Amino acid sequence: MSEFIELRGVSKSYSRGGENLQVLDRLDLDIPRADFVAMMGPSGSGKTTILNVIGGLDRPDAGSVRVADTMVSEISSRTLPGWRARHVGFVFQSFNLVPVLTARENVMLPLLLTPLSRAKRREQAEFALGIVGLTDRMNHRPSQLSGGQEQRVAIARAIATDPDVIVADEPTGDLDRDTANEIMALLTRLNGELGKTIVMVTHDQVAAESAKRILHLDKGVLVESGRRGS
């Protein structure tokens, strides 16, 4: 059976400051369903780029990207946002919550793109917040939450639409050790209990240990370093 997420021959280059940088060069990658992959490597190694093409935020110059049944690299830019809304959940390093909305409203945001009624959306958002343990902070604004709490809201938002894959870019980057551990525990739970496929980029070795496997990326070349429990 073909894998849940499949990258074939993916190449991507950027021009920065006049120079052309080849970030990914004919990369292949397979991610099975319910996998929890951590990608590590020095800056500029292309790990964020891989996240972006999986999440449909960016398009490869060459090659194909398939997520579940969809050829993400093929679908039109018109349909891409819609696909993102239904199939991907994002978690960012700097949380990226909308400051003028409350926690619950932030979680409800992606649900606006579904045909659910208002009441249903609230229900689903509150459910997601329940999973991350922030029901009592629903009506708070991001400025009133601690960093860890903000990230948990972000995670709740990421799972609110029940996406195929959660894409996390340095989820613990702005957090202290203890809070980072909490977040990683939460992600582990989501992956283990709820079967969510998670692709994560991180600098944090400890955070990476939570994943089922760790991939190292250097100059666009992927090297698997080890499977947990192998």
Added chain:
Amino acid sequence: MTTPWGLALRHIREHWFRNLLTVGAVAVAAFLFCFLVSLIVTLDSQVEESSQNRLVVQSSVSLFVTLPIDYHPKIAEAPGVAEVTKWQWFGGYYQKPENFFAQFGLDPEPFFRMYTDDIAIVAGPEMGTKAKPKEKLITKATDATPERREAVLRAMLAEKRGVLIGKAVAEKFGWRVGDTIPLIGTIFPRADGGSWEFQVIGIFEKRKANVDEQTMFFRFDYLEEALRQKAANGPLGSGTYFVQVARGADPSTVIAGIDALFANGPQRTKTSTEAAFQQSFVSMLGNLPFFLGTIGGAVVFAVFFSVVNAMLISGRQRLRESGILKALGFRDRAIGALIVYESVLLTGGGGVIGVALAFVLAEGLRKVLSNFFPNFIVEPRTMALGLAISLAIGVVAGITPMVQLIRTKPTEALRSVG
């Protein structure tokens, strides 16, 4: 295409003070725009409402040259002339030179016959002088009956000093039917240095936009008698004659006929329609309409830039958020629509306030401007235009940040420091 409209309102509330400033600036501009355009409209309406079937006969040389009295019967006999009255500017004031207003000496009977549609007699001699101070002595224009008009005409014919005054004058000085009012003449000063005495026998309200309610009509023969008896000084004659064209007659033919009568003097005449006469006053304002229009344009321009500025600032701060929304799956157009929506809400709100302010203040402004721009009016058309421009500013001001937000890729947007 789902658009999180609620986010727009949230944004507006978030920076409520700044947005209040934007709304305020647009309100100010909309108000000023309406005011300036209304000034121009007021001037135009004076001419529009003027009659093509009434003629003004004046000296070909100057408005200030009086035409001989014996022109009256000659004009009356000219072909196509239904009515003719003398119409002499008096140029007096009440107590202080600042209290000047228009006074015209005329012949009551032709005048009343000619001006049936333009004015409504709202107070007549039946009101009496014994009324108590707070009693409402002016009735509505709809109560103006032909009987009252008859009564006022008769009162004027009976009392040589009788005058018909406009409602605005009555209200300004608190005059009522039955009051004796003293006026100082400047063109026709009394020989003893004192004041002229007139008696109020009626009050009128305008029925057309080009009638100035700050006017008093008195009997020309009262002036004539005083001049002949040397009780007062000044030229004997009438500065103008007002003529009613007979039904079915062609105004331009009548005009030519009248002027031909006096082609050999003693005073050559220049006859024109009332409309053309009014227009000549407007054209004496010279470039004023253009001037005002330019200023109105400058204001709109300035505020437009200010709003564009405010929206660009908002847009810049919104970059990060637009990246989030895009990542979450909202469409570019939805995100762009959001900021245009915000922009239009703000300018539309400001426009409504400014236009409403112009409407509310119109009455007060009319009183203040009455000496220079009688019948100042803020038309619904002007208000609609002001509102439309405000909305248009909103749309255009929202477009630049919209384009910027749409064009920025989500990955870049997320990287930006909002």
Added chain:
Amino acid sequence: MALPIGYSWRNLLVRRVSTLFTALGIALTVAVFCGVFSLRNGFQQLYRPRGSLELALYLRPGATSEGESGITREQANILLKERPEIVRDAAGEPMAAAETYLAVYMKKLDGGLTNVPLRGVQPMSFRVHEVPPTIVEGRMLQWGADEIIVGEPLTGRMQGCRVGETVTLNLTPFRVVGVFTAPGAYGGEIWGDVERMMEALERPAFQRVIARIDPLAVEREVDVAAVNEERAAGGLAPLPTALEALSEELRDDPRAPLQILSEREYLAKQTSFLSAGLLVLALFLTVIMGVAAVLGAMNTMIAAVSARTHEVGVLLAIGYRPRQVFGAFLVESALIGVVGGLLGLCIVAPFHGIETGATNWNTFTDVSFSFMLSPQIVGIAFGVAFILGLVGGALPAYSAARLEPVDALRIR
């Protein structure tokens, strides 16, 4: 040690577009202010007092302008023969001229009708003024002929005012034989022989007598104290000058009741309507546009403060005082005001000297004058721009100064 002006200035440069747009709002306010005031100034300059000679006008009592006045030939004769204050020339002739004045219809070259002042003069009219009209084209008019000379601005604005053309007054054609220049409002008039005028127009009365008078003779002629005593008895305020007292006395003269006032005072009064009107217009527009400009400036400064919150936190942490932060932002917005002022002046400057015309509502005649900026107008306009900038920035600057370093630094 305050934050250097360079800090404020450079911040402005960084947000160039924002600064420019805000300055534009202030610039337009300044432009409108200067524009209307320079129009008013140009108009008033026409009537400003010139020369040192004491010239007086005799008018009918109660007339506020020549047009309203009427003096019979009899009265004029009595005046010239008997008034001791009128200066006499070497030959013993009174230096006084009886003139007529009428606002006559003329067609403008660009269409439309207007009123032009037509003055019937006597030979003495040319000698009474310190700077009499000077013929610059054609020739001087012949006395007794149906000829007129026209003021220079009229040739370019009115139909039929060039040398050789004809202006018909009532039934009589008058030939334009010369063009003249004259200081002040006289420069826009048409002059002709008063006797010919009176006949052609069938108006057998003068409007005024203009005369050179001897102020000392005025003082000798009237007992100011006595006049004021009488006024006090009647509950009236005392008159300050001898001339005014003389006017009061003349008014009661049974044979030739007249008023007298200096030409200076008369001219000043002739500006009242339009001057006042333009003043009101200028203030009204400036206030309204100023409010809009301030709102715009405030908006910009609030955004500036909000974008630099972290930076302010750093400054405060380093050791700058809130007062200095306040000052820096205030300077920034004041600078926007200055830039706006300069821009505004650039917008109006080309208007200076442009000839225009308006109707003088006192005399009801067309007057030609130019837009005239003056140092005072420019100075005040600058001040206004500066203040608009300050007012716009005050509140935001204050809010910046009240930031707590700890909170400010927390913002990314």
